[in-house]
Amino acid sequence: MKIFIVTYPFVKNLKELINEYKPNYLIAVDSAVSFVYGENIPIDLAVGDFDTLKDKGILKTLNTIELNVMKDETDTEYAILEALKLKPDEIYLIGGIGGARIEHTYANLNYVKRYKKIKLITDESVISSYGIGTYEFNSNGYFSVFANTDSVISLKDFLYELDCYKLDQLSTIGISNEVKEKPAKLIVHAGEVLVIETKKDK
Amino acid sequence: MKIFIVTYPFVKNLKELINEYKPNYLIAVDSAVSFVYGENIPIDLAVGDFDTLKDKGILKTLNTIELNVMKDETDTEYAILEALKLKPDEIYLIGGIGGARIEHTYANLNYVKRYKKIKLITDESVISSYGIGTYEFNSNGYFSVFANTDSVISLKDFLYELDCYKLDQLSTIGISNEVKEKPAKLIVHAGEVLVIETKKDK
Numbered sequence: 001m002k003i004f005i006v007t008y009p010f011v012k013n014l015k016e017l018i019n020e021y022k023p024n025y026l027i028a029v030d031s032a033v034s035f036v037y038g039e040n041i042p043i044d045l046a047v048g049d050f051d052t053l054k055d056k057g058i059l060k061t062l063n064t065i066e067l068n069v070m071k072d073e074t075d076t077e078y079a080i081l082e083a084l085k086l087k088p089d090e091i092y093l094i095g096g097i098g099g100a101r102i103e104h105t106y107a108n109l110n111y112v113k114r115y116k117k118i119k120l121i122t123d124e125s126v127i128s129s130y131g132i133g134t135y136e137f138n139s140n141g142y143f144s145v146f147a148n149t150d151s152v153i154s155l156k157d158f159l160y161e162l163d164c165y166k167l168d169q170l171s172t173i174g175i176s177n178e179v180k181e182k183p184a185k186l187i188v189h190a191g192e193v194l195v196i197e198t199k200k201d202k
Numbered sequence: 203m204k205i206f207i208v209t210y211p212f213v214k215n216l217k218e219l220i221n222e223y224k225p226n227y228l229i230a231v232d233s234a235v236s237f238v239y240g241e242n243i244p245i246d247l248a249v250g251d252f253d254t255l256k257d258k259g260i261l262k263t264l265n266t267i268e269l270n271v272m273k274d275e276t277d278t279e280y281a282i283l284e285a286l287k288l289k290p291d292e293i294y295l296i297g298g299i300g301g302a303r304i305e306h307t308y309a310n311l312n313y314v315k316r317y318k319k320i321k322l323i324t325d326e327s328v329i330s331s332y333g334i335g336t337y338e339f340n341s342n343g344y345f346s347v348f349a350n351t352d353s354v355i356s357l358k359d360f361l362y363e364l365d366c367y368k369l370d371q372l373s374t375i376g377i378s379n380e381v382k383e384k385p386a387k388l389i390v391h392a393g394e395v396l397v398i399e400t401k402k403d404k
Contacts, residue, residue, distance in 0.1 A: 109308065110372045
């Protein structure tokens with residue numbers, strides 16, 4: 001089972017992403033209800049305090065969990081916790097990066113680190129965590145790797161290679177790399193890393 | 203001594219920030235050279251590989267460090283290391299949040315965690331790290347606190363209060379708080395936190 005969680009700021013190409021990933025279940029977070037509804041895409045669950053939702057009438061037609069404004073979780077984290085109850089194979093957090101409130105971007109990145117099944121997808125980037133193992137990459141854009149916990153990694157067939165490199169949590173040495181020969185390999189020998197793949201401007 | 207490091211994405215109100223903080227020294231990073239120059243603001247040092255700078259002629263008139271494109275540090279981190287050589291009291295990283303490349307936003311937040319003297323300032327937010335101690339806040343907008351390392355914190359006179367709360371590195375419980383009574387107090391009993399103060403939409 002694949003779950004989409006659609007959150008603000010919204011992506012431009014939601015329909016394309018649905019065609020590409022074919023989710024079985026879609027959760028719209030707060031103001032995303034209007035957005036998804038406006039795109040004529042079915043919503044399986046609406047989650048939020050809906051303090052930013054203009055047309056609350058939509059909610060009456062939907063399966064809805066209305067949260068208190070005073071709560072410990074953000075609306076998006078609550079949606080993630082609901083998604084996890086369905087024991088999905090994959091959760092895609094769609095959007096959530098780049099609004100005027102950088103703290104929400106920061107929180108959404110934290111969810112990618114905390115809940116391992118999440119891939120965060122925006123118009124520009126795909127962001128995901130990787131534990132110990134070997135992973136192949138074929139992207140044409142920028143490839144950046146940061147350490148979620150102090151890690152040891154190797155990068156093979158990338159423009160900049162690393163061999164059993166100790167990557168500490170605040171290091172930015174892994175930024176702006178590129179696949180040189182497909183597939184390029186990331187080997188996480190120890191720890192856990194965050195990979196950000198970003199498209200290049202045409 | 204106060205140093206401004208101006209980086210992409212640029213703020214809208216650089217002149218206002220200069221009037222407010224009165225820096226003694228200004229470093230322009232890469233394409234920020236054109237931006238700062240265009241605002242008729244003096245540049246003390248230009249740092250970058252200048253691969254995104256359109257008018258390279260400007261550089262001839264400036265104190266410039268030209269970096270190799272293939273390098274371990276980002277242009278912005280190199281500028282920070284140059285700034286630190288001047289033993290400043292404060293470094294203000296101006297801009298650097300919210301471009302299409304989320305990996306650069308992420309890296310710039312890492313610098314605020316790694317180099318304790320940095321305050322990152324954008325049009326919307328002020329972002330800074332705080333170690334053990336007591337700090338007062340008077341802002342009217344959103345106040346968010348995240349743990350750089352697992353921390354213990356108290357929040358007094360905020361809308362949502364905490365008392366000796368164990369804040370782990372991926373927790374988002376500290377997001378979207380507000381000062382209730384000025385000055386509100388953040389007490390860091392252990393660890394180190396990242397505070398993001400964001401303006402409210404008018």
